[in-house]
Amino acid sequence: MSLDNAGIEQIKADALSAINASQSLDELREVKIAHVGDRSPIARANQGLAEIEIEKRAAMGKLIGTARANINQAYDDKEKELTALRDSRALSNERVDVTLASNRNPRGALHPLTLLTNEISDLFVGMGYTVQEGPELEASWLNFDALNIAEDHPARTMQDTFFIEPLSSGLVMRTHTSPVQIRTMLENEPPIYVICPGRTYRADELDATHTPVFNQVEGLVVDKGITMAHLKGTLDHFAAKIFGPGVTTRIRPSFFPFTEPSAEVDFFYNGRWVEWGGCGMVNRKVLQAAGIDTEIYTGFAFGMGLERTLMVKYGITDMHDIVEGDVRFSRQFGSGGR
Numbered sequence: 001m002s003l004d005n006a007g008i009e010q011i012k013a014d015a016l017s018a019i020n021a022s023q024s025l026d027e028l029r030e031v032k033i034a035h036v037g038d039r040s041p042i043a044r045a046n047q048g049l050a051e052i053e054i055e056k057r058a059a060m061g062k063l064i065g066t067a068r069a070n071i072n073q074a075y076d077d078k079e080k081e082l083t084a085l086r087d088s089r090a091l092s093n094e095r096v097d098v099t100l101a102s103n104r105n106p107r108g109a110l111h112p113l114t115l116l117t118n119e120i121s122d123l124f125v126g127m128g129y130t131v132q133e134g135p136e137l138e139a140s141w142l143n144f145d146a147l148n149i150a151e152d153h154p155a156r157t158m159q160d161t162f163f164i165e166p167l168s169s170g171l172v173m174r175t176h177t178s179p180v181q182i183r184t185m186l187e188n189e190p191p192i193y194v195i196c197p198g199r200t201y202r203a204d205e206l207d208a209t210h211t212p213v214f215n216q217v218e219g220l221v222v223d224k225g226i227t228m229a230h231l232k233g234t235l236d237h238f239a240a241k242i243f244g245p246g247v248t249t250r251i252r253p254s255f256f257p258f259t260e261p262s263a264e265v266d267f268f269y270n271g272r273w274v275e276w277g278g279c280g281m282v283n284r285k286v287l288q289a290a291g292i293d294t295e296i297y298t299g300f301a302f303g304m305g306l307e308r309t310l311m312v313k314y315g316i317t318d319m320h321d322i323v324e325g326d327v328r329f330s331r332q333f334g335s336g337g338r
């Protein structure tokens with residue numbers, strides 16, 4: 001290699017301009033290999049010192065040493081500058097605005113059964129009823145005996161009822177909301193206008209149309225001069241409010257121990273009759289068991305399943321959707337939660 005002043009100046013100028021042109025630490029790393037490291041022209045010039053004439057060696061060594069020091073200095077300065085630039089960019093890119101609203105807790109939604117319960121409650125409260133609740137773990141006397149359901153009635157058999165051990169406890173998971181009728185009549189004097197929504201239990205397998213835990217809404221009216229016409233008018237109003245204007249009900253003779261006469265209620269929806277629940281005039285024996293004077297008062301009662309109401313109202317075909325509690329299902333019913 002020819003070593004002269006101009007050659008060293010050229011090596012230095014090349015190195016400095018490459019260093020200055022570096023835009024990033026990555027680029028600078030390449031430049032280091034090419035212009036600063038052990039195999040760079042300036043390093044090789046230094047190694048070549050041994051081969052030049054002894055009298056020129058000192059001056060040339062000084063020139064190379066100075067050039068090398070300049071290159072190293074320029075490199076160090078550039079590295080500092082680019083490191084600072086990288087750090088400040090990272091800081092601004094990765095900045096977290098702690099004042100931004102967090103989206104970590106997605107909003108829940110009210111279950112459609114809750115929405116329906118609220119809707120029915122509002123409807124009846126608007127007509128002067130009160131909402132009454134009772135325990136789900138119920139005295140068997142209130143669930144059966146007081147409702148005139150005899151000891152040998154099929155509803156009592158092990159197949160339908162969840163009994164609580166020991167059997168002598170006299171407790172069951174209520175099989176319907178009708179025991180709330182008795183509780184209400186024991187605690188209040190007529191006139192009574194109540195609606196009793198709540199969870200009920202029967203030993204069914206969960207499938208597309210059954211669930212062992214389901215919801216009913218019970219209605220009870222006890223007043224002077226109450227007739228079946230009042231019952232029918234109430235059911236028609238109820239159906240129209242829940243399923244849409246013009247939807248009517250029909251009642252078919254049936255049997256319940258706690259009503260006399262008793263009927264099944266159907267409603268007419270989308271061109272067909274759909275079973276909705278049971279109803280009737282409160283059996284005198286039931287009124288008497290609750291201490292109500294049957295010479296003065298009569299009453300009606302009705303009870304419907306809320307899951308069934310929901311399925312028909314919204315075209316839900318699988319009970320699993322209702323019981324599984326997936327919030328994506330619930331969100332479809334227009335409640336963003338509270």
Ligand code: PHE
Nearest residue numbers: 176178256278279301302303
């Ligand atoms: N409790 C009855 C049932 O669960 C429904 C019903 C309520 C019938 C009130 C008549 C009066 O099947």
